[in-house]
Amino acid sequence: MSASKTDKLKTQRLEELQAELKRHDELYYRLAQPGISDQLYDQKKRELEELEAEIDPLGLFSKSSEHSNNAQPPVVGDDRLESFSSHRHLKPMLSLDNTYDEEEFIEFDQRLRRIFETEKLSYVVEPKIDGVAISLTYKNGKLVTATTRGNGVEGDVVTQNLEHLEHLPHQLSGSSLPELIEIRGEIYMSHQEFERINSEREKNELSLYANPRNLAAGTIKLLDPKEARKRKLEIVLYGLGACTPENHFSNLSEFHQALSHWGVPAVEYFRQVDHADDAWKSIQELDQLRHSYGYPTDGAVIKLNSFALQAEAGHTSKSPRWAIAYKFETERQETILEAIHLQVGRTGAITPVAHLSPVQLAGTQVSRASLHNADEISRKDIRVGDHVIVEKAGEIIPQVVEVVLAKRPANSSPFTFPTICPVCKTKLERVDGEAAWKCPNPLCSEQVKGRVRYFASRGCMDIDHLGEAVVDQLVDRKMVRQTSDLFSLSKEQFLQLDGFAEKSAENLVQAIQKSKQQELWRLICALGIKHVGSAAAKDLARNFRSLPNLAKAELIDLVAIDGIGEIMAQSVVEFFKNSENQSMLEKFAQYGLSPELEIDESTGTPWTGKSFVLTGSLTSMTREEAGSRIESLGGKSTSSVSKRTSCLVAGPGAGSKLDKAKKLGVHVIDEPAFLALLESPKSL
Numbered sequence: 001m002s003a004s005k006t007d008k009l010k011t012q013r014l015e016e017l018q019a020e021l022k023r024h025d026e027l028y029y030r031l032a033q034p035g036i037s038d039q040l041y042d043q044k045k046r047e048l049e050e051l052e053a054e055i056d057p058l059g060l061f062s063k064s065s066e067h068s069n070n071a072q073p074p075v076v077g078d079d080r081l082e083s084f085s086s087h088r089h090l091k092p093m094l095s096l097d098n099t100y101d102e103e104e105f106i107e108f109d110q111r112l113r114r115i116f117e118t119e120k121l122s123y124v125v126e127p128k129i130d131g132v133a134i135s136l137t138y139k140n141g142k143l144v145t146a147t148t149r150g151n152g153v154e155g156d157v158v159t160q161n162l163e164h165l166e167h168l169p170h171q172l173s174g175s176s177l178p179e180l181i182e183i184r185g186e187i188y189m190s191h192q193e194f195e196r197i198n199s200e201r202e203k204n205e206l207s208l209y210a211n212p213r214n215l216a217a218g219t220i221k222l223l224d225p226k227e228a229r230k231r232k233l234e235i236v237l238y239g240l241g242a243c244t245p246e247n248h249f250s251n252l253s254e255f256h257q258a259l260s261h262w263g264v265p266a267v268e269y270f271r272q273v274d275h276a277d278d279a280w281k282s283i284q285e286l287d288q289l290r291h292s293y294g295y296p297t298d299g300a301v302i303k304l305n306s307f308a309l310q311a312e313a314g315h316t317s318k319s320p321r322w323a324i325a326y327k328f329e330t331e332r333q334e335t336i337l338e339a340i341h342l343q344v345g346r347t348g349a350i351t352p353v354a355h356l357s358p359v360q361l362a363g364t365q366v367s368r369a370s371l372h373n374a375d376e377i378s379r380k381d382i383r384v385g386d387h388v389i390v391e392k393a394g395e396i397i398p399q400v401v402e403v404v405l406a407k408r409p410a411n412s413s414p415f416t417f418p419t420i421c422p423v424c425k426t427k428l429e430r431v432d433g434e435a436a437w438k439c440p441n442p443l444c445s446e447q448v449k450g451r452v453r454y455f456a457s458r459g460c461m462d463i464d465h466l467g468e469a470v471v472d473q474l475v476d477r478k479m480v481r482q483t484s485d486l487f488s489l490s491k492e493q494f495l496q497l498d499g500f501a502e503k504s505a506e507n508l509v510q511a512i513q514k515s516k517q518q519e520l521w522r523l524i525c526a527l528g529i530k531h532v533g534s535a536a537a538k539d540l541a542r543n544f545r546s547l548p549n550l551a552k553a554e555l556i557d558l559v560a561i562d563g564i565g566e567i568m569a570q571s572v573v574e575f576f577k578n579s580e581n582q583s584m585l586e587k588f589a590q591y592g593l594s595p596e597l598e599i600d601e602s603t604g605t606p607w608t609g610k611s612f613v614l615t616g617s618l619t620s621m622t623r624e625e626a627g628s629r630i631e632s633l634g635g636k637s638t639s640s641v642s643k644r645t646s647c648l649v650a651g652p653g654a655g656s657k658l659d660k661a662k663k664l665g666v667h668v669i670d671e672p673a674f675l676a677l678l679e680s681p682k683s684l
């Protein structure tokens with residue numbers, strides 16, 4: 001191949017990887033729904049870095065060089081959402097470099113020893129908790145705000161969703177308190193709580209959460225703190241951000257002791273060692289101990305103990321040079337792949353599922369594993385009859401990670417991915433930019449069953465007695481072709497099904513009819529619009545107040561709503577454009593299923609239903625405090641200005657938000673006027 005052709009291919013691969021990682025960053029940080037395992041992500045990231053180094057050795061055009069200027073945000077993903085107000089970290093929140101073997105850990109120590117021209121360095125070793133990074137700001141010992149990492153420079157204020165945490169210290173007590181301190185740590189969910197929530201969902205036939213980390217991330221970003229309170233989150237703190245006075249602590253051991261002294265939950269494993277060899281021993285000890293911890297850990301973090309040396313070592317655009325994460329190997333087992341079955345989801349997405357010879361893995365018996373999609377099967381050349389390695393990387397669903405080629409049966413042949421739907425035999429299609437094949441037939445019985453089950457589930461219309469076996473019979477006997485058909489079913493029709501008697505048939509008819517009284521958001525959620533979960537459904541219900549209104553909404557109306565991004569808005573518009581869905585909505589109305597959201601203006605406070613945006617600096621309180629005051633009075637404090645904003649409170653330094661508010665004709669007030677409103681909201 002000519003050199004220019006090779007270069008072109010490399011550039012192509014580089015662009016492909018950049019786009020892929022960007023999509024995965026979005027899924028992981030913003031949607032808390034990772035598309036791939038951490039290990040695979042790291043593998044792709046390394047491939048990208050190697051390609052970048054090859055193509056652009058001086059880093060002149062690469063993304064990382066764009067960020068090498070300290071004024072730019074660090075390269076750490078971005079978890080910020082429109083619906084939260086933001087807070088600027090006094091010191092940036094970085095990420096960590098990962099290592100997977102001893103050699104890389106030794107290189108890390110050697111690099112540092114070269115910088116400091118010394119024989120040995122003092123490190124601390126701690127568990128790497130698999131949760132969500134958080135920064136707590138304390139002024140004179142009082143908690144001011146809890147902020148996510150965001151883009152590393154500025155994060156989302158999530159205090160309201162964490163206030164109830166049993167171990168979150170609202171007030172630090174004890175001696176030697178700094179005037180101002182940012183304490184960094186992790187919000188996580190215990191295995192026990194994760195299992196409690198998932199088993200409840202299983203009972204209600206809802207999809208299961210993938211792992212505790214994603215569930216913790218999703219909970220922190222719930223728009224309704226009351227919902228967040230229903231899931232038990234925990235907190236652990238281990239790091240120091242900004243501190244006044246600056247030299248309050250000289251090393252991490254001292255800081256760790258202070259945390260315990262102030263009543264702050266600190267990591268339960270903390271070792272100070274004076275040599276890299278001992279750090280390595282500690283890492284191995286931790287790998288044994290962590291199995292007894294009640295929360296997920298995915299590695300050890302090794303940090304220079306001295307803050308002075310940390311400052312001298314500095315950091316790259318992504319991570320400090322004074323710390324590294326050593327990722328533990330996830331448990332793996334070998335077994336035989338007996339068959340590959342295709343599963344059809346309610347959206348038509350086809351998921352290949354591996355059926356395995358049962359094997360014990362991380363405490364449970366595993367007989368099925370995810371194969372993700374067709375590309376994954378052909379990339380790894382996974383064949384029926386192969387010996388395969390399965391892994392459970394903190395995920396509920398095990399993954400097939402590789403094939404043991406040495407044990408491949410001589411007569412095996414590559415897996416040919418079916419071209420037709422295993423259920424309705426329609427030719428499968430592939431959506432541009434997506435890895436999954438789809439059954440394009442919305443009438444495919446498996447899709448209909450999935451949609452009906454979802455519609456009736458606890459989190460949606462909550463229809464009692466409409467279990468999986470009943471739905472299967474209704475769809476198989478063509479008594480239900482679309483969800484709206486449920487409302488036309490009579491007692492006599494249920495009596496034709498297996499397992500029904502007078503009373504049970506009557507109960508089910510009643511339960512279906514009763515669901516017509518459900519709130520509008522439940523119906524919106526039950527429609528199963530891609531990307532629209534219960535939180536978004538509540539936002540849509542609040543803003544449009546009836547299904548016909550929502551059906552008429554245009555993209556521009558939808559994106560103006562806090563919490564509704566472009567992808568979600570697009571999906572809503574497409575859903576209502578579909579003629580099959582339009583006919584279903586008509587039937588809903590005919591059967592008397594037409595909930596409306598009535599806002600009773602006579603109840604609540606003058607602040608109810610009003611949304612405020614705060615911008616610029618305030619002198620009498622912080623923006624977070626002002627936001628909390630508004631919310632405690634019944635109003636809403638959001639971060640972006642739209643035509644639905646009731647009022648913009650603009651302090652000195654207000655910029656683009658003020659311009660936008662003026663353009664949209666949003667009412668703008670200054671701080672004194674805002675204080676007057678707090679005193680007497682008559683003019684609201």
Ligand code: IVH
Binds near residue numbers: 096127186301
């Ligand atoms: S120290 C400058 N210590 O891992 C970053 N991080 O993958 C210093 N994490 O963003 C972080 N346990 O959210 C540190 N004991 C620990 C940790 C820990 C979990 C998280 C943290 C960080 C991420 C990097």
